[in-house]
Amino acid sequence: MLDESLDALVTAANDGITFDGLEVTPTNGSYTVAVDGESATAATDAELRSLVSDHPDHVTNWYFWHAVAPQKQDRWSFLRWLEGANERAVADRYERLEAGIVETWGQLRIEVALVDTDGNRRYSLRHEDDAGVPGEELDTHTDPLDARTLAKHDDDGRYRPLKTAPSLQTGWQFPDLTADQVVSAVDFFYPATSSNWHKEREGELDVSHWHETVERQTGIYGVVETWDRGEGYEHVNWVAEACCDDSQCLKRREWQYDEETELDIDGGDGSFPCREPCSLVISAARKWTKLEGEQPATYEFELTPSEKEQIEAIIDAVAEGKTEEIREADVYDDANRYRTRFLRAKLFDDEGNLCGVDTEQ
Amino acid sequence: MQALVIAAHGSHLNAGSSTPTFEHADTIRAAGAFDEVRESFWKEEPPFREVLRTVDADEVHVVPLFISEGYFTEQVIPREFRLEGWDPEQWDSDGTSASSTTLPASDTGQTVHYCGPVGTHDAMSDVIVQRAESVTDDPDVGEGFGLAVVGHGTERNENSAKAIEYHAQEIGERGRFDEVKALFMDEDPEIDDVTEYFESEDIVVVPLFIADGYHTEEDIPEDMGLTDDYRTGYDVPTEVDGHRIWYSGAVGTEPLMADVVLERAADAGADVTDAIEQVKAETGSAHASSD
Numbered sequence: 087m088l089d090e091s092l093d094a095l096v097t098a099a100n101d102g103i104t105f106d107g108l109e110v111t112p113t114n115g116s117y118t119v120a121v122d123g124e125s126a127t128a129a130t131d132a133e134l135r136s137l138v139s140d141h142p143d144h145v146t147n148w149y150f151w152h153a154v155a156p157q158k159q160d161r162w163s164f165l166r167w168l169e170g171a172n173e174r175a176v177a178d179r180y181e182r183l184e185a186g187i188v189e190t191w192g193q194l195r196i197e198v199a200l201v202d203t204d205g206n207r208r209y210s211l212r213h214e215d216d217a218g219v220p221g222e223e224l225d226t227h228t229d230p231l232d233a234r235t236l237a238k239h240d241d242d243g244r245y246r247p248l249k250t251a252p253s254l255q256t257g258w259q260f261p262d263l264t265a266d267q268v269v270s271a272v273d274f275f276y277p278a279t280s281s282n283w284h285k286e287r288e289g290e291l292d293v294s295h296w297h298e299t300v301e302r303q304t305g306i307y308g309v310v311e312t313w314d315r316g317e318g319y320e321h322v323n324w325v326a327e328a329c330c331d332d333s334q335c336l337k338r339r340e341w342q343y344d345e346e347t348e349l350d351i352d353g354g355d356g357s358f359p360c361r362e363p364c365s366l367v368i369s370a371a372r373k374w375t376k377l378e379g380e381q382p383a384t385y386e387f388e389l390t391p392s393e394k395e396q397i398e399a400i401i402d403a404v405a406e407g408k409t410e411e412i413r414e415a416d417v418y419d420d421a422n423r424y425r426t427r428f429l430r431a432k433l434f435d436d437e438g439n440l441c442g443v444d445t446e447q
Numbered sequence: 448m449q450a451l452v453i454a455a456h457g458s459h460l461n462a463g464s465s466t467p468t469f470e471h472a473d474t475i476r477a478a479g480a481f482d483e484v485r486e487s488f489w490k491e492e493p494p495f496r497e498v499l500r501t502v503d504a505d506e507v508h509v510v511p512l513f514i515s516e517g518y519f520t521e522q523v524i525p526r527e528f529r530l531e532g533w534d535p536e537q538w539d540s541d542g543t544s545a546s547s548t549t550l551p552a553s554d555t556g557q558t559v560h561y562c563g564p565v566g567t568h569d570a571m572s573d574v575i576v577q578r579a580e581s582v583t584d585d586p587d588v589g590e591g592f593g594l595a596v597v598g599h600g601t602e603r604n605e606n607s608a609k610a611i612e613y614h615a616q617e618i619g620e621r622g623r624f625d626e627v628k629a630l631f632m633d634e635d636p637e638i639d640d641v642t643e644y645f646e647s648e649d650i651v652v653v654p655l656f657i658a659d660g661y662h663t664e665e666d667i668p669e670d671m672g673l674t675d676d677y678r679t680g681y682d683v684p685t686e687v688d689g690h691r692i693w694y695s696g697a698v699g700t701e702p703l704m705a706d707v708v709l710e711r712a713a714d715a716g717a718d719v720t721d722a723i724e725q726v727k728a729e730t731g732s733a734h735a736s737s738d
Binding site for chain 1: 458459460465473476490491492494496498500501503518522
């Protein structure tokens with residue numbers, strides 16, 4: 087590829103080149119060449135070719151980013167970010183690329199490495215939890231389209247309606263992807279994340295806040311707008327705490343109540359932004375709109391202090407998705423199944439009412 | 448460069464909902480007519496709001512993988528894709544004759560050729576017939592057979608019934624089947640009484656749905672009396688009231704659906720003639736009968 091790269095570079099030199107520490111400036115038929123700050127002059131195309139061929143890494147690096155990597159801005163920037171191209175000079179970067187540079191994107195572990203002296207990169211992709219697993223123990227995939235299937239279910243075989251939930255299944259690898267393919271695979275695992283990440287870096291992320299998003303809804307979701315009754319935004323804090331926490335979604339929530347009103351809940355630490363309430367949030371909000379329209383009632387229950395704490399622990403365990411982790415015989419855990427069944431046996435009447443208290447009074 | 452985006456409903460609950468969309472997209476990818484093909488969903492990701500930014504092409508054909516013209520194709524998709532200046536009048540449709548229109552997307556500036564849904568395209572009639580061939584495993588099925596085209600009905604959208612009736616009439620006029628009827632889940636003539644509407648002993652029942660799910664896998668088989676409990680399954684054909692019912696499941700899972708997506712894009716000016724030929728050859732009746 088070096089010859090091909092040199093041909094392309096000499097052709098492009100007529101328009102001047104400034105890229106990653108390599109500068110070629112055409113002046114009256116000759117060229118001024120600067121590599122990492124050191125200058126020289128080339129009187130002819132042949133001299134230019136000879137001069138830059140002493141810096142093969144710069145030549146192949148220039149070629150890779152102009153003729154091999156996808157040119158769509160967000161894809162290009164994402165790939166540059168993967169190898170730290172804006173922070174690391176070519177010599178340092180190429181040395182690191184020999185061994186492989188690793189980045190994390192959500193739960194994806196992405197490694198980029200040089201495969202030859204021509205500057206060709208190989209990208210490999212696996213779950214971050216599989217970082218130390220020998221390749222032969224993982225299912226090997228070559229087609230980025232497979233990512234759609236891998237993204238569908240978690241390790242327990244449950245459907246993942248939210249692609250950016252932190253429940254990506256493990257046990258697979260894409261060991262050898264091209265630049266185009268890795269971008270495509272990442273987009274199948276985490277759709278639109280690199281596009282929105284790029285927009286954010288450029289200061290162009292088009293955030294749609296809660297209020298304008300619910301205002302836009304029609305059909306069965308039109309009702310969500312009525313939840314905003316000018317009573318502040320506490321309800322939206324609860325929605326964000328329920329759905330958008332890092333434990334539920336790896337996107338970093340950038341939407342707020344509206345342009346002027348920030349929510350009180352942290353948006354999370356994700357690498358890529360969330361630009362508007364997603365369809366899961368809107369669906370859940372439709373249910374909450376109906377539930378929150380109810381008037382509170384006063385109920386009287388008699389519980390021992392431990393029973394009150396146990397109910398709190400059960401709610402906590404369900405909310406954190408911890409019920410599966412609580413061991414069957416761990417009766418010391420308040421949310422243990424036997425403990426919970428005991429509570430139900432003791433406190434529920436035949437109709438399932440807590441302490442025999444009717445819901446309708 | 449030309450790109451295709453398939454806009455489908457998707458589901459928060461059912462993992463299989465997106466499967467036909469992926470399969471048709473892959474058939475079209477393999478045909479190579481578009482530089483890029485991307486699936487997009489109302490309930491899954493990438494959402495309608497964000498799919499265009501993931502596509503490199505300046506010109507994008509958007510084809511809704513929906514059965515009827517109405518709420519989703521006229522309100523939701525144009526709004527969420529941010530199609531500037533959209534007006535349903537631009538399709539000049541009577542409810543089953545949507546064409547296409549070209550509009551800019553306000554967030555990305557891309558030119559979008561917004562097409563009518565697959566469900567009301569003429570080529571959909573061929574897919575229904577192909578579905579009948581697939582379920583009977585007979586490329587010449589027709590003589591001695593009745594065909595029931597089944598739809599949801601008018602619960603939310605009057606055009607929903609129009610699409611079903613349109614294809615039933617179109618296939619009926621071909622004279623291939625002894626009888627062709629449109630039946631519905633929630634209005635007369637109802638699918639529950641399917642055997643009362645046909646004289647033919649053999650009846651092929653094809654539901655006009657994009658994906659298999661609750662309606663096509665649970666409701667319809669139980670309503671027709673194929674089974675008392677969908678979980679125990681049913682035979683194809685199943686004998687009901689002296690008729691043999693050949694129930695096909697959702698028409699949208701038929702591989703030939705990929706052709707309808709391409710036809711929609713072609714009608715909107717996409718250069719996909721060769722791909723249409725290839726997809727028809729791979730997924731059409733010639734292919735089915737050689738299996």
